[in-house]
Amino acid sequence: MRLIFQAAIDAFSERGFERATMDEIAAKANVAKGTIYYHFKSKEDLFVFLVEEGTELLRETVLSKVQSQTTATAKLTTVIHEQLQFFQDYKDFCIIILREAFGEEKRQQDFRRMLVQYVTSIQHIIEEGVETGEFHTDQAEPVAWSVFGAISITALHHLFANDHFNLVSLSPHLEKVLITGLHTP
Amino acid sequence: MRLIFQAAIDAFSERGFERATMDEIAAKANVAKGTIYYHFKSKEDLFVFLVEEGTELLRETVLSKVQSQTTATAKLTTVIHEQLQFFQDYKDFCIIILREAFGEEKRQQDFRRMLVQYVTSIQHIIEEGVETGEFHTDQAEPVAWSVFGAISITALHHLFANDHFNLVSLSPHLEKVLITGLHTP
Amino acid sequence: MRLIFQAAIDAFSERGFERATMDEIAAKANVAKGTIYYHFKSKEDLFVFLVEEGTELLRETVLSKVQSQTTATAKLTTVIHEQLQFFQDYKDFCIIILREAFGEEKRQQDFRRMLVQYVTSIQHIIEEGVETGEFHTDQAEPVAWSVFGAISITALHHLFANDHFNLVSLSPHLEKVLITGLHTP
């Protein structure tokens, strides 16, 4: 079961949902193909399960660290840092996120809903910052997506451009852009 | 040819490279399947051609407007505005960009190379701003990707969340995050 | 598996490698098309496997009978007789042999290599006969191919000219030409 799970992450991230085959996953997991169907109703089912677990883990991992921070600024800094760390640890999963989150398929809509949950948490941090006077914006939603998009795409680019890049080292530069702003004070 | 081109954009953006079928594209274009193969060597070939044209158009559209600006700040503002406008005009293509830009397939690598060209142009603007003293950062590359990622993902989210959303209205909020910074002055 | 094998021999000999279709073979074998692909990687793979088995069988069948003969003359007579018998028993396969043995495709080269093995065995018999003084020639290779060619083409012609022709009855006439010679003593 854990073997199948891991094999699926592997296969889906390496080749995407469509190109990954059940044979491939079975081989990676060292089980017979039928065994996968014993545990999961379908390929889609396996994929959705896996994505659910993944986004859940992302949310928990990042937000648990956030809670111990007091200021909104510190919280947002933590989000940047922890999301980078997560992408580093689960490179494969991070690829899946951006590859399969946009589209009209039911599965993609479900997936987007999970993502929205996560980004909404970021949005709450920003709204909190606005209330405390730390941040300044009147539209927290696009800002939250910008934060998420900036972190994700930057991470993804560096992962593909440079196999063993240390994503966390990007942290200060992302803080610079997203929190301080590019403008010279 | 133009019919095939348009049909392909349609199909690929609606269902992604894998799920879109040549039959589907042929039907949308109102030509026989063989006709597509008369003009393009393969599904992949058609896709690559289409993506090349698209990124080329994105680069030209955005950068032509940028050139008339004098300050780096004005240029970056223009990038944000024009890229949003482009995503609005070519919604379908913008979906393709993020869906198919990351992966190990040759096609995806080619695509990434084109994207890098575009983002490098953004990077140059930022470097220019650092030289003129407008901007402050010592790592223009991740910053450029952050800018691109923030715009793209935010645009994509709003396109899927709200069919007829006016993307350009996001412009000021993205400028706020990316240029001014979230922090209250 | 045996069903597929037999169906393939049938189809390939009836219509040749190119014209025979996997649908046809599947239908003849009474299995789903996918089943063939479960056992063989491709049409080519199936064909090569089948040809390998066939030439192997030809060699074994003919040469096992040859071994019990003592003189080279008796051995060559046996080759003629047994090869005719084999062509009679495996008419379909004998058609394949001459149809697909010459050409530049990899498959045809592989096939030729197998054929060469068989003909080399004939060549050894001739060389043996030369040593014992029974035969007289200084170039055993073309002689061996002549023997093989004479038997094969003659058999093939009679098979096509006359559906139920008894090939083995050709034996004495082939011996006459190939061993005794046409010339009146």
Next chain:
Amino acid sequence: MRLIFQAAIDAFSERGFERATMDEIAAKANVAKGTIYYHFKSKEDLFVFLVEEGTELLRETVLSKVQSQTTATAKLTTVIHEQLQFFQDYKDFCIIILREAFGEEKRQQDFRRMLVQYVTSIQHIIEEGVETGEFHTDQAEPVAWSVFGAISITALHHLFANDHFNLVSLSPHLEKVLITGLHTP
């Protein structure tokens, strides 16, 4: 027209009737595909025309030389020599002969009929030899096919085994086998 003819021989011998494409032939002939259809009704038509011309040429070439010989032995020797020479000169065509002469397709039957004409001429020589007392056999037909088969297959083997082999040098060895016989006198 001559260009198309030559291109077709090229293509058909290189890749066989099925694999050779009209596009390929058109390209080799440096004409548009439509032009071929202006001159020939179909691919089959082109092929049949070409094979007819070829066997016709083979028969004429070989038999014209034969006529000037007086004894049956000399005639048969000439057949061997001239057919080898023909195969040397028209290597490509000789490949086609054996590849496409056996099968149930109408075209293959037509083709076989042409071949039968040629081999019948050989048969007549043998019958003549029997009458003059030069040869000894009571079944001229299989003998004639043996002669044809021995020459053809031996030639074909040497053509594929050795690109620039001089086929005519095989002449004495084939005479040895087919006329004198292998047996030591």
Next chain:
DNA sequence: AATGAATGAGTCTTCATTCAT
């Protein structure tokens, strides 16, 4: 006479899913 863009029927191949064991 010659062209070459367009066609669509026909093939190979893949792969998620099922089911008897």
Next chain:
DNA sequence: AATGAATGAAGACTCATTCAT
């Protein structure tokens, strides 16, 4: 619980042939 042989629907691609120019 687990297996893996069998399935067949679906999809990419090929290519002989046509026809308007």
